[in-house]
Amino acid sequence: MAKLTRLVFQINGVPRPVVCDPEKDMLSTVLRRIGLTGVKVGCGTGVCGACSVLIDGKVVRSCTKKIGSIPEYSEILTIEGIGAPGRLHPLQQAWITYGGVQCGFCTPGFIVSAYGLLLENPAPTREEVREWFRKNHNVCRCTGYKPIVDAVMAAAKVMRGEATMDDITYDFEAEKDIYGSKHPRPSALAKATGLADYGDDIALKMPEGTAHLAVVIGEAYHANILEIDVSEAEKMPGVIKVMTAKDVKGTNNIDFPAVVPRQRGSGLTEFPVICGEKICRNGDVVALIAADTREHARAAAKKVKQKLEILPAYMTLPEAVMPNSIQLHKNVPNFYMEQPCFKGEDASELIDNAEVVVEGSFHSQHEPHLPIEPDVVQGYWGADGMLTLQCKAQAITEARESVAQACGLKMDEIRIIMNTVGGSFGYSVTANTYALV
Ligand code: FES
Ligand code: FES
Known part of the structure; x- marks a missing residue:
């Protein structure tokens, strides 16, 4: 106390x-x-x-x-x-x-x-x-x-x-x-x-009795999921429900067919709302807790046990596209897209005569979106029966479609409202967080 x-x-x-x-x-x-x-x-x-x-x-x-x-x-x-x-x-x-x-x-x-x-x-x-x-x-x-x-x-x-x-x-x-x-x-x-009022300000002003969610993040960057044990988490104070992949009623995939014709494979990468078979990246969610307070939800999340078969983590693109690398996503090769290379005039003479020549393999760094505002979503059933999500969605129609197919809902029963957004820089085009809610 x-x-x-x-x-x-x-x-x-x-x-x-x-x-x-x-x-x-x-x-x-x-x-x-x-x-x-x-x-x-x-x-x-x-x-x-x-x-x-x-x-x-x-x-x-x-x-x-x-x-x-x-x-x-x-x-x-x-x-x-x-x-x-x-x-x-x-x-x-x-x-x-x-x-x-x-x-x-x-x-x-x-x-x-x-x-x-x-x-x-x-x-x-x-x-x-x-x-x-x-x-x-x-x-x-x-x-x-x-x-x-x-x-x-x-x-x-x-x-x-x-x-x-x-x-x-x-x-x-x-x-x-x-x-x-x-x-x-x-x-x-x-x-x-x-x-x-941004998402976290609205969260403070929601009516009494609003449930809070906490995610359980995979304990590896790349792994096969053998078992997610939620039995202890379910007994924690204030817990309303513990959800895993089997509770997601739709396709459990928020991705859409690729619109880039050069993409290889099926063009559909698996981005589960909650991962049930495999963890493919840092931050993948393996379980979700609903509880009466944020603290109770987070305390219960710590009690979820993960039994994983750890696979090699690829921290750079070159590592992931080596011939012996394990394929991350079903039906999509790790080297998932090739850009055509347009060459200008032959530069060999310039290089031959250059004072210094540097040879190597170069690639650019990971570019995080990194908005300062945390990602906070509200979800409720509207008085008109519509599932209403207030979030940072940048492409509202696409977001409705994505949530509908992944969670097994009808698109015309979902309303998405864009809260005041403290930056997104593209990351909230995908439905990762609001599909969870
Ligand atoms: S919120 Fe306090 S320094 Fe970032
Ligand atoms: S972070 Fe400064 S205006 Fe967006």
């Missing part, structure tokens, strides 16, 4: 008592619990800066700051305390006008961090702005940082009295044509004020 304490902090200008476990609760958890969901949690490990807040004027990553380590009555400032629609702070206005908001998941943390910078240094150079964000671990995956630095420089001018809010506010009336204009994105206001 957790031992709880009542602590009082000056949060966004007012004293607020919070009931918490001082040894376990992180500041971000407590702030989000009292409704300040402008504090975003991306990595949860102190590396992305999405959760930045100010404590007594200093930038702190709240996801790794234990609440019990903060002196009572400290002044805590979150994005909600900086400004709101109708009374924007210059930083928020500049972020909107200069394109600092794209997916917007990093935005509250960046604005809070920039606020801390301008408290210390009201006239920073562009290099100092960049150095500040580097030092405070503020990461953005969308903007390329230039619009963010532009926004800080513009807001700083207003705060020094060298420009007005009008100067940094987009003039909608002067806009002749939206094409070629710098029309701010419609969602920018909500994102710059911390009011945009």
Whole structure:
């Protein structure tokens, strides 16, 4: 049983008592619990800066700051305390006008961090702005940082009295044509004020009694599954249901026939919703737990036992396409596609006469999508009988088809709603997570 304490902090200008476990609760958890969901949690490990807040004027990553380590009555400032629609702070206005908001998941943390910078240094150079964000671990995956630095420089001018809010506010009336204009994105206001709800914010606001899911990830990169023993997990507190591949009623495959004519084999790779026969990659799911709380679901997931026949793990493409490599997916060779090679003029003379010639085999690195926002999905039966999934799906029609065929449902009984998305960069085109829900 957790031992709880009542602590009082000056949060966004007012004293607020919070009931918490001082040894376990992180500041971000407590702030989000009292409704300040402008504090975003991306990595949860102190590396992305999405959760930045100010404590007594200093930038702190709240996801790794234990609440019990903060002196009572400290002044805590979150994005909600900086400004709101109708009374924007210059930083928020500049972020909107200069394109600092794209997916917007990093935005509250960046604005809070920039606020801390301008408290210390009201006239920073562009290099100092960049150095500040580097030092405070503020990461953005969308903007390329230039619009963010532009926004800080513009807001700083207003705060020094060298420009007005009008100067940094987009003039909608002067806009002749939206094409070629710098029309701010419609969602920018909500994102710059911390009011945009992403998947994890919606999860906090679901009705009481909503079940939580936890996945059991395969304990190998490549293996044949001999047995998944869920008997202990089923007895864990709060567990509603433990699911394995046999519980998936459809094809249990979220893939579609390839649309690339050069693909070899059947053109259909097996990407099971829950793996029943084989684990082919790091992150493959072998079981799914539904429980009354997130903690109960995760505790039960740890009790699932996996009996596997471990196969060689191929960490690079060259390893996977060696003649003696084991085929990963049924009916699709590991060397699954060959691009035609177009050669230009004969370069042998140039190479023969070159001062230095380097010979070798070169391949590019794995390119992860890596959005900062975690992937959180809500699922419920709508009042009209439709299975409704709220998620990050980027191709909604394809997603419905994919979930329908994999899970044995009718496509016209599935509704997919795209939540506000904190970046995806292509990975949520496939139905991996929302098919699980
Ligand atoms: S640093 Fe806290 S969520 Fe990433
Ligand atoms: S706008 Fe910064 S991560 Fe998307």
